[in-house]
Amino acid sequence: MECKYFSRCGSCKIFDLGYEGQLKLKIDENKRLFEELGAKKFEVVSSPDSNFRARAEFRIYHSSSKIFYAMHSLEGKGLVVIDECPMTSKPIFELMPKLIKELESMLILKERLFAIEFLSSLNEEILVTLIYHKKLDEEWAKEAQKVQKLFDISIIGRSRGQKVVLKKDFITEELRVFDKSYRFIQKEGSFTQPNPYINQKMIEWTKEASKGFGKDLLELYCGAGNFTIPLSENFNKVLATEISKTSIKAALKNCELNGTNNVKFVRLSSEEFVEAYEEKRSFSRLKNAQIDLKEYDFSTIFVDPPRAGLDETTRTLSKKFENIIYISCNPKTMYRDLQEIIKTHKIEKFAFFDQFPYTNHLECGAILKMSKKKY
Incomplete structure (x- = not known):
């Protein structure tokens, strides 16, 4: 795969090594960390080398009557004007030049346009968010409707204090996990896994690794x-x-959508759940959802924290479960957390998932089993 903006665009930092070279560099750097903690075998799941990002955001650069996509420069100063990004999914990649040309021809749509966000699915559904530094009115909506219809996409307009949804504010993704398909609503502005090809493999890995765990799961x-x-x-x-x-x-x-009926969801932070689980505090949100924690017989905890990793109370809670499934987007904070967790648990399986090719980021997965008695 070639990218004509390499060494200027700040999106990809280790593109010069080629796909296999950049992956080997990241694996070698991180293997040493987890070998120290007892991991013996490392599964490596690679990504397609292009058209893998289903979510992307670009700044808009204005020059006279023209507009261009732009990314922050590799040096961190100023913007690099681009006309394509081969990292984006094929639907986004193909739409980008057509969309910018159409927006450029419509004064009300290009005027004070600040950024464009794309969200796509494996079945080629696309949601586009146009972000402005101006108030959006009915005339804007009328013109945006024309673009939405022309490209058969969904468009949202955003400005300070405004969100204008012309059709819908979500896409429906369909993921294939082994021989079964699952459908997921993915909302604009909410977190979604950026690389659906790796996402499917991560789900398969965790599902296969947790076979036979039985009892109940806390996530x-x-x-x-x-x-x-x-x-x-x-x-x-x-x-x-x-x-x-x-x-x-x-x-x-x-x-x-998936006919799943053995799951209950509750809006609690990890810290709040620990307080509820240890009966230090009661929450009306649990009561309103008709959830009694005493009715669960948990064998397994699954954590997929943000880049900051687990807080101290959640690390301590995790050590009380027979099985731990830990997915991380930050090897360094995962290493910190596992240093504490291996005092009671042993790493049974470990995998690297190249969720973010050509960047320094790497997704990790670990399966841990209790090796010592609960304290």
């Missing part, structure tokens, strides 16, 4: 149920927590 940081719903088939009951109201709403809808 923290569940998002919209991306892992929750496929994994629920390995457990009797699942309790999943998430702090985002939007994600909880989408997760409930996703359960309906």
